[in-house]
Amino acid sequence: MSLRRATVAAALAVLAVYGGLLASLGWFLDRSALCATLTSTRMLFALRLSLLTALVAAALAVAVGIPAAYALSRFRFRGHQLVDMVLELPLVVSPAALGAMLLVFFANPFGAWIQVNVVRFVFGVAGVVLAQWVTVLGMTVRLLKTAFDEVPRELETVARTLGATQSHAVWTVTLPLASRGIVAAFILAWAKALGEFGATIMVAGTMAMRTETLPIAIYLRLSSADLPGTVALILMLVGIGLFALELTRRLLRATAHA
Amino acid sequence: MLEVDALRVSAGRFRLHDVSLSVGRGECHAVLGPSGAGKSTLLAAILGVLVPETGRIRLAGADITTLPIERRGLGYVPQQLGLFPHLTVRENLVYSARARRIPAARFEPVLERLVAATGIGALLERSPRTLSGGERQRVGLVRALASQPQAVLLDEPFAALDEALRRDLWWLLRALRRDWELTILLVTHDLAEAYMLADRMTVLLDGRVAQQGDRMEIYTRPAMPDVARFLGVETLEAGRVVAAQDDLVTVEVGSARLTALGPVALGAEVLVSIRGEDVALSRTGGAGGSARNRLLARVVSLREGSPLRCVELDAGFPLYALVTRPASEELALRPGAVVTAVIKAPAVHLIPRRSG
Numbered sequence: 035m036s037l038r039r040a041t042v043a044a045a046l047a048v049l050a051v052y053g054g055l056l057a058s059l060g061w062f063l064d065r066s067a068l069c070a071t072l073t074s075t076r077m078l079f080a081l082r083l084s085l086l087t088a089l090v091a092a093a094l095a096v097a098v099g100i101p102a103a104y105a106l107s108r109f110r111f112r113g114h115q116l117v118d119m120v121l122e123l124p125l126v127v128s129p130a131a132l133g134a135m136l137l138v139f140f141a142n143p144f145g146a147w148i149q150v151n152v153v154r155f156v157f158g159v160a161g162v163v164l165a166q167w168v169t170v171l172g173m174t175v176r177l178l179k180t181a182f183d184e185v186p187r188e189l190e191t192v193a194r195t196l197g198a199t200q201s202h203a204v205w206t207v208t209l210p211l212a213s214r215g216i217v218a219a220f221i222l223a224w225a226k227a228l229g230e231f232g233a234t235i236m237v238a239g240t241m242a243m244r245t246e247t248l249p250i251a252i253y254l255r256l257s258s259a260d261l262p263g264t265v266a267l268i269l270m271l272v273g274i275g276l277f278a279l280e281l282t283r284r285l286l287r288a289t290a291h292a
Numbered sequence: 293m294l295e296v297d298a299l300r301v302s303a304g305r306f307r308l309h310d311v312s313l314s315v316g317r318g319e320c321h322a323v324l325g326p327s328g329a330g331k332s333t334l335l336a337a338i339l340g341v342l343v344p345e346t347g348r349i350r351l352a353g354a355d356i357t358t359l360p361i362e363r364r365g366l367g368y369v370p371q372q373l374g375l376f377p378h379l380t381v382r383e384n385l386v387y388s389a390r391a392r393r394i395p396a397a398r399f400e401p402v403l404e405r406l407v408a409a410t411g412i413g414a415l416l417e418r419s420p421r422t423l424s425g426g427e428r429q430r431v432g433l434v435r436a437l438a439s440q441p442q443a444v445l446l447d448e449p450f451a452a453l454d455e456a457l458r459r460d461l462w463w464l465l466r467a468l469r470r471d472w473e474l475t476i477l478l479v480t481h482d483l484a485e486a487y488m489l490a491d492r493m494t495v496l497l498d499g500r501v502a503q504q505g506d507r508m509e510i511y512t513r514p515a516m517p518d519v520a521r522f523l524g525v526e527t528l529e530a531g532r533v534v535a536a537q538d539d540l541v542t543v544e545v546g547s548a549r550l551t552a553l554g555p556v557a558l559g560a561e562v563l564v565s566i567r568g569e570d571v572a573l574s575r576t577g578g579a580g581g582s583a584r585n586r587l588l589a590r591v592v593s594l595r596e597g598s599p600l601r602c603v604e605l606d607a608g609f610p611l612y613a614l615v616t617r618p619a620s621e622e623l624a625l626r627p628g629a630v631v632t633a634v635i636k637a638p639a640v641h642l643i644p645r646r647s648g
Contacts, residue, residue: 188370191341194361195368196388196439206391210378 056272059265067262072270079243080251081270087159087247088227091166095174095227096220103178104204108187121172129169133236136161136168157239162247165233170223177222181215182208218282225278229271248274293317293475294338294443299347301337308333308499310347315443315492320469320476322490322507324483326522330499331479335447338477340364352442362391367441371448374432375420381431382416388439399438406434409471410464426457430464437468443475450485462488483523487511495519513641517563520643526568526602526612530645533560540584543642546609551584552640563643568602568614570639574632575623585635587611591625601625607633 071077105111106118124132139145140156148155155161185208193203209216231249238245240254248271255263294315301308308330315321325331336342338349340361349357356364375384385407389399407413410430420428429449436444450458466489468474480486486493486507493510495503502522503515514520520528533556534549535542541554545564556562589607600614603625611633615625623631 188374189376191339191361192368192370192374193376193387193391195339195364195366195441196435197362197392198387199362199391200360202391206387207376207378211376 059268062261062265063269064262064265068266068269071263071266076243076246077251077267077270080246080248080267083159083162083246084228084248085274087162087166088224088230090163091170091227092174092220092224094163094167095171095223096178096216098171099175099178099219100209100216103175104182104208106175106179107182121176124169124172129165129230129232130236132168133165133233136165136233136237156237157241157245159238159245161238162234162245165237166227166230169230169233170226173226174219174223177219178212178216181212181219184215185211214285217285221278221282221285225275228274228278293319293352294321294477295348295350296334296338297348297350299334299337299349300345301333301342301347302345303333303336303342306330306333306499308337311494311496311501312347313494313501313504315475315477317475318469318473319492320474320478320490322478322480322486322493323496324480324486324493324522325496326481328498329496331481331496332447333499334496335445335477335479338445339366339368365442367436367439367444369429369432369436369444369446369449371451372428375423375428375435377420379420380416381412381418381420381423384420384431385416385435385438387435392439402440403434403438406437409468410434425453426461429453429461433465433468437472437474443477446476446478446480448480448482449478451480451482458485465489495522497522512567512639514565514643517643517645520563520565525565526614527564527566527571527610529564529609531562531564531642533558533562533642540637541642543640546607548587548608550587550635550640551637552642553638556642556644561645563645565641565643566611566635566639568612569600570635571605571611571613572634573603573613573615573619573623573625574634576632584637585633585640587633587635589631589633591627591629591631593627594620594625605631605633 106114137156140149153160155164189207190203193207194200198206229249231253234247235250240246240250242254246254248267252264252267255267296311296313299308299311311334313321323331323334333342337344340359344357348355351365376387385403386399389396410433412427412430412434415423415427415431420431423431450461453461462485469476478486478489490507492505493507494501495510497518503510503519511523514523514525517528529545531543531545533541534544536554536556536558539554541552541556543550543552543562543564550564587607589605589611592604592606595602601617601620603613603615605611605613613633
């Protein structure tokens with residue numbers, strides 16, 4: 035078998051794995067159950083909550099991530115390597131462990147003080163946002179750092195020799211040139227936050243019509259052996275995810291040709 | 293105008309040692325050196341990207357050593373990646389005016405003159421991505437000059453271009469320099485570029501100034517063997533001074549003896565440096581003329597070059613001559629041919645060699 039055939043076969047096998055999983059949903063796909071689930075008040079609540087919390091979590095991750103990623107990309111400072119390493123923490127530690135760490139934090143005196151005097155995170159919508167934010171922050175900073183790395187430093191130096199202050203150079207040169215990467219980081223963070231489950235269930239629990247995001251709704255439906263309802267919710271989540279990926283692709287393409 | 297005084301800078305493991313140089317108003321000073329010699333580190337320190345450990349940088353009398361990049365009054369044209377790809381050429385050119393909030397009435401006339409002088413009028417609405425290498429560098433030059441800096445730093449600005457384009461841009465830069473009285477610090481590893489554009493030169497080797505001075509002085513009289521090698525001196529052979537009288541010395545090189553200008557102490561060990569174009573070849577013995585050195589030599593090999601052909605000779609020591617193609621054909625030069633190599637005494641440059 036030629037190299038081309040062998041590698042293409044491997045690529046198609048990857049498609050077969052995920053395609054097969056999606057196709058298997060068809061066995062339990064029930065059109066009336068699908069319509070009923072997708073139009074139910076509970077489903078609409080879960081959808082709305084997921085879209086909103088993921089949007090806030092992704093926006094916060096990008097807002098914090100832009101300056102952090104810029105610093106990691108442009109400066110060498112004490113603790114640089116440590117920060118760089120900790121970005122992978124959400125990848126190597128399971129989301130459930132991350133959620134548990136948040137719970138432990140709020141059980142500490144300082145965390146308890148925040149709960150009482152600032153925002154109530156545990157078993158609340160704020161907890162959903164926090165769990166999603168913590169899960170996606172590392173990945174977002176990593177993606178943003180890559181975006182800044184791709185903008186040559188030389189351009190900032192040139193901008194400054196032309197009279198721009200450092201912040202003006204970043205604003206007028208670096209950020210516009212990194213915008214493709216920033217948009218991609220935001221959409222991918224949003225899509226990942228949308229599907230976040232492990233940390234969310236630890237911090238916010240599984241309270242129907244209160245902290246019930248789409249992944250938690252899937253878990254609850256499956257727990258009550260409602261397979262057609264589960265399939266409907268999975269299809270909804272997959273649809274949104276694929277839409278986000280396609281949107282990212284189109285945005286990147288549009289910016290590249292601009 | 294631009295003075296660098298005993299600058300010491302570290303960049304990672306590399307260190308620049310006590311570099312001093314001075315560029316007068318309207319002068320072009322080239323910093324020459326091979327890769328890794330410290331040219332870019334020096335430039336980065338002058339620009340303000342790297343902070344020097346010691347030393348001062350002055351521009352028009354003002355100490356700019358600790359000033360931020362944007363307040364130094366320096367223009368900068370990098371080798372590549374200089375234009376902002378998300379802006380049009382026009383937006384690139386007016387960037388400095390916007391950044392410094394200079395009114396259009398003050399900025400536009402200068403820009404118009406520069407655009408006309410460089411012939412980039414037709415490019416103004418284009419994206420830098422669509423420009424050729426030569427067009428990009430023209431725009432880069434205009435953008436740097438439009439910000440009206442007191443001195444311009446050029447970092448191998450034409451290195452990525454082909455030969456013909458490079459020569460065009462050299463002429464353009466010479467014209468701009470003359471018309472705008474530009475003060476230029478040019479960093480390059482290209483000898484031809486440095487000789488074409490610069491009045492004075494600094495040769496950097498291993499982070500130190502190896503030689504500094506007038507370009508012709510450096511070209512004809514390299515101070516150190518390493519400088520001679522870097523400058524591509526064709527003949528560089530060890531010799532010993534065997535006679536000295538007044539300002540003339542006789543040097544023994546291989547089995548030959550050469551007359552050179554002194555004063556050099558009797559018995560001194562030297563490196564004999566002779567430029568290939570200073571060696572004239574003759575089939576007739578080169579009688580007449582004032583040249584003191586006439587060596588009978590046998591042609592060992594001929595190497596094609598552009599534009600000159602390099603002739604390797606055995607004159608009692610390996611000697612190299614550069615001749616034009618017509619001259620080479622007229623002399624019927626081929627391996628084994630016997631010729632007379634004629635060299636004037638001032639063309640035989642002696643570089644002191646450390647004993648042992």
